[in-house]
């Protein structure tokens with residue numbers, strides 16, 4: 001059964017703690033990082049916390065920026081992500097802010113916990129998962145019953161530990177704060193136990209004021225095709241490359257990266273590269289590769305804009321170049337608007353020939369940015 005994409009998000013001290021033992025929540029992040037978290041929330045369908053965090057922090061878990069809520073509504077989504085909590089006991093405070101702010105809420109619990117929660121009259125759906133709590137059942141239910149495709153998990157340590165140990169996390173976004181807690185009883189991000197995550201793959205590091213964001217992807221030994229977190233990483237790079245294009249009023253600015261199935265970057269390109277006013281990004285990237293390269297059939301082309309299906313400037317459009325290169329997978333952020341050509345259906349051309357085309361619309365704003373002057 002399909003699960004949502006699961007993103008674990010946490011801030012830790014230099015000695016690996018999520019909080020101190022005092023009654024108030026320890027502020028680990030910086031203001032700019034709280035804003036980044038707000039953005040990640042806005043891009044999520046649901047936000048999950050454990051009952052321990054609900055009791056300790058009494059959080060609201062909202063999307064705070066009105067423009068982010070407006071963008072969600074404009075895209076046909078609820079203003080706030082679904083709020084999800086997990087409790088075995090059902091021992092929850094019905095007056096906590098969690099229940100009385102934001103949009104819809106759901107509690108996943110045990111059969112006994114559900115009895116208790118119902119007696120409390122919580123303002124939420126209550127979903128019992130049996131005598132114990134099963135994370136796979138929870139994720140399957142979130143996807144099937146609420147349509148959650150992207151789940152952000154905001155702690156605490158018990159929840160993060162189980163999801164990582166059970167191999168259910170797709171991405172970890174960790175913020176390291178420059179302070180030390182120094183209390184052995186303070187909660188830790190990850191507890192003891194068996195981890196199958198192997199050596200995590202580092203996707204990105206970013207300095208945000210005085211904290212460092214590190215994004216990791218758990219890599220199961222012998223992992224097969226590129227997993228979802230890597231798709232976001234490479235597509236983000238393609239969107240960054242689009243910003244390098246010399247400006248044009250007659251063509252889009254696009255970036256592209258070709259990546260082998262083991263995660264090796266094979267080539268990259270962007271529109272109008274090297275002074276060629278007609279160059280397209282995918283074309284420029286593929287031109288750097290030997291057409292006989294044995295890694296091409298397993299490779300993925302990441303392109304900020306859907307590959308073109310028609311073009312006046314060259315005989316073969318990019319969708320055709322991709323097919324001819326033998327590439328079987330394309331990931332893109334944005335379907336081509338009919339600014340320059342009508343019926344710009346590169347996706348249709350590719351999928352009709354069995355190429356998988358994945359659109360990750362959460363990157364569309366990034367892909368559009370260098371094209372804002374085109375009004376597309």
Ligand SMILES: NC(=O)c1ccc[n+]([C@@H]2O[C@H](COP(=O)([O-])OP(=O)(O)OC[C@H]3O[C@@H](n4cnc5c(N)ncnc54)[C@H](OP(=O)(O)O)[C@@H]3O)[C@@H](O)[C@H]2O)c1
Nearest residue numbers: 010011019050051052053087088089133155156157158159
């Ligand atoms: N720095 C950060 O980024 C960050 C983020 C979040 C939280 N925190 C901190 O983390 C601390 C809380 O973390 P925590 O680890 O104590 O709590 P937690 O992970 O938020 O929640 C643990 C609780 O969730 C329920 N639960 C989780 N897995 C379950 C399972 N398999 N079966 C049944 N119930 C399950 C249980 O609730 P019941 O007890 O109701 O059965 C359990 O006590 C707080 O100090 C908070 O400030 C920090």
Ligand SMILES: [Zn+2]
Nearest residue numbers: 280307308318
């Ligand atoms: Zn093209």
